[in-house]
Amino acid sequence: MEIKVSVKQLGRKHPVLSEHILDITHQENTISLKNLLQRIVEQQVEAFNSKSFELEDKDITKTPQENYLNILTDTGKSGFGSIYNEKKADPEKAKVNVLQAYEDGLFAVFYNDEQLESLTQTIDLSLKYPFTFIRLTFLAGSYW
Numbered sequence: 001m002e003i004k005v006s007v008k009q010l011g012r013k014h015p016v017l018s019e020h021i022l023d024i025t026h027q028e029n030t031i032s033l034k035n036l037l038q039r040i041v042e043q044q045v046e047a048f049n050s051k052s053f054e055l056e057d058k059d060i061t062k063t064p065q066e067n068y069l070n071i072l073t074d075t076g077k078s079g080f081g082s083i084y085n086e087k088k089a090d091p092e093k094a095k096v097n098v099l100q101a102y103e104d105g106l107f108a109v110f111y112n113d114e115q116l117e118s119l120t121q122t123i124d125l126s127l128k129y130p131f132t133f134i135r136l137t138f139l140a141g142s143y144w
Contacts, residue, residue, distance in 0.1 A: 001025075032123070
């Protein structure tokens with residue numbers, strides 16, 4: 001099933017990832033938030049693990065496109081598509097991590113501008129609204 005996903009960060013004008021379509025392995029029209037997060041992680045880990053890594057002697061310069069440069073400078077992270085770590089991601093560990101990150105409040109999930117507040121909350125995928133993931137950051141400074 002295809003779902004539309006956009007990723008945003010508070011305080012940024014442009015989304016980190018806007019209107020990206022993910023193909024998850026789910027056939028029913030309803031799904032719990034917990035199951036949805038796990039399906040998205042499965043898809044992303046599979047995509048990451050299928051990418052090939054490049055050793056330094058085989059490195060090829062990959063220049064980002066002009067419109068991508070603004071996103072790189074806004075997020076403070078430059079990535080040019082190369083993976084230098086040969087270690088594959090563990091899907092089971094990634095599923096545990098995403099659930100822990102959600103419970104710890106590191107990101108929020110919205111479906112049609114409505115915040116999903118519980119991992120057991122049921123989502124009707126037949127409506128085909130886009131999902132929005134907002135990365136939340138802690139304020140720097142003292143406790144008082």
